[in-house]
Every structure is written in C-alpha cells, then in structure tokens.
Amino acid sequence: MTTFNLRQVKLRTGAQFRDEVDVQLEPLVLGGQEYLPVPADVPAELTITKAGSGNVYEVSFRTRLHGPCFRCLADTVLEVPIRAREYHANNPAGDEELRSPYVDADALDLSRWARDALALELPDKILHDPNCAGLCPVCGKDLNVEPHTHDEERTDPRWAALESLREQS
C-alpha cells in the first residue's frame, strides 16, 4: 500500500507541489474475476495545489490490466489512462462534500485512491474484442473459434422424447 506523507509538503496559498510517486496497485475483482495491474507499481504524477480553503489533489498514471474476457474468458489486456482529482477542505466541518475519503491525518492514501479511480474508469464489460461472440450456452465451446448453433429439439434426447410423444398423440 502506498501512502503519501502530506507533512513533507509545505505550501503557501496558490502554490503547487508536483512530484512523481510510485503507486502500488492492487488486483481488482470484477464479476468474480481477478484483474491484475501490470506493472503492479506505476509511476504516477501527483500534484497538490493549495487553495485558500483547502487542497486540490490530482493524480495521473497509465496502467495495463490483465484478466479474462467477460464473455469468452480469453486473456485480455486493457490499457487504462487515469486522471483523478480530489478536493479536501481545511475545515470540512462534517461536510462530506468537502472531504476527500483518501486524505486522513496528514496522509494521502494513494493506493486506495488509484484503485477506486481505476475501477471507475473501466467499461461495464471487459471484452477481448468488442465483437466477442462468447461461449456457447449449450456446449461451452468458444464461439469465436467455432461459430455454431444447436438445433436443440434434435440433439437433446429429452426433446426427442417429447417430440415422439407429440407425434403419437
């Protein structure tokens, strides 16, 4: 976990701090599947700007996520550029809008912030190809490799039995 010690940054109002920080990224679990950021440590650009009423935090980095395709489970690599921004007031006075959940007692929780920013940036479905045909719901074969359909009434023996009953009546 990467946390950034905010006590090392002394800023006057209007001044800006900018540095490159290595941020450790945790694997993301989406729909029961694990997605691994590669590399696990990314160089991120961190900017802190002191406004009169509080601080503006900005972080940007690029990462690649490795994991299974949502439909066919093929290995999928997703390139994700991240740019996130947080504001934390000097005196939030209980107002959640003015409080960043990643700023706490002079520390900035960079790993958690980066993970949440990454999760927000991801598409609803991670696909190895936007036209992925997925797996056959009947036999489980990869429809991208073997496109096919099933005539269920003929191949499923239960249907065949029903069919013969119908014919008899």
Ligand SMILES: [Zn+2]
């Ligand atoms: Zn796929």
Ligand SMILES: [Zn+2]
């Ligand atoms: Zn099939």
